[in-house]
Amino acid sequence: MTFTQTLREENQDIFHAIFDHPFVDGIGKGEVPAESIKHYIKADFEYLNAFMRVYGIALAKSQNRDDINFFHEKIQFILNSEIHPHHNFCDYVGVDYEGLQGYPLPPSADHYIKHMMHHAQTGGLGEILSALLPCPWTYLEIGRELMSTFNPTSDHPFYPWISFYADERTAATTLEMRERLDAIAADSSKHEQLKMKDAFRKSCQLELAFWEMAYTCEEWPESVVSR
Numbered sequence: 001m002t003f004t005q006t007l008r009e010e011n012q013d014i015f016h017a018i019f020d021h022p023f024v025d026g027i028g029k030g031e032v033p034a035e036s037i038k039h040y041i042k043a044d045f046e047y048l049n050a051f052m053r054v055y056g057i058a059l060a061k062s063q064n065r066d067d068i069n070f071f072h073e074k075i076q077f078i079l080n081s082e083i084h085p086h087h088n089f090c091d092y093v094g095v096d097y098e099g100l101q102g103y104p105l106p107p108s109a110d111h112y113i114k115h116m117m118h119h120a121q122t123g124g125l126g127e128i129l130s131a132l133l134p135c136p137w138t139y140l141e142i143g144r145e146l147m148s149t150f151n152p153t154s155d156h157p158f159y160p161w162i163s164f165y166a167d168e169r170t171a172a173t174t175l176e177m178r179e180r181l182d183a184i185a186a187d188s189s190k191h192e193q194l195k196m197k198d199a200f201r202k203s204c205q206l207e208l209a210f211w212e213m214a215y216t217c218e219e220w221p222e223s224v225v226s227r
């Protein structure tokens with residue numbers, strides 16, 4: 001069994017909790033509360049900005065042109081392609097994308113980006129890839145689960161979102177990251193592998209927390225200042 005197959009198996013519980021989450025289920029059913037969608041977009045716009053910065057740190061730590069090219073391409077993908085699922089959500093709630101940008105991150109999203117940033121700053125490429133991988137991998141599996149469970153057609157309100165993540169490009173990103181991580185893990189000590197496992201599991205847990213954050217419109221305590 002490869003290192004990333006083990007990671008997937010050890011985190012089956014969280015993958016399933018994500019598939020069962022009411023926000024994810026609501027995407028499949030075509031019904032998600034508008035406030036939850038807006039909360040998601042506000043946080044996800046900033047989350048993806050942070051994700052690109054982590055790719056940038058990984059690029060700076062790369063030892064060969066293949067890795068440099070990989071991280072460079074993935075930044076382009078977020079900038080130019082991953083805006084499509086966001087536009088699908090914005091159209092659903094009837095708001096301008098620009099109007100949902102520039103907001104502070106709610107606690108769980110803030111935690112998630114600081115977790116990735118910690119591994120980017122203190123770890124090698126193996127640890128960074130372990131912290132990043134749950135992002136494409138959980139969404140790829142969400143897309144595939146929703147495709148097979150709900151069999152959406154092009155008139156489904158979230159068809160563009162579901163088909164984007166079930167698509168070959170998300171599958172290719174996930175596979176390329178897994179292959180890079182498997183190669184690094186094979187040359188790493190048990191201690192380093194444990195750090196990678198910890199980074200991966202926490203990112204899976206924070207993916208679940210991100211859905212809950214959006215669904216419940218999580219805010220910092222006492223964030224609304226009373227006068």
Ligand SMILES: Cc1ncc(CN)c(N)n1
Binds near residue numbers: 048135139210
């Ligand atoms: C929080 C989160 N995780 C994953 C993805 C999919 N790249 C995303 N847009 N946002």
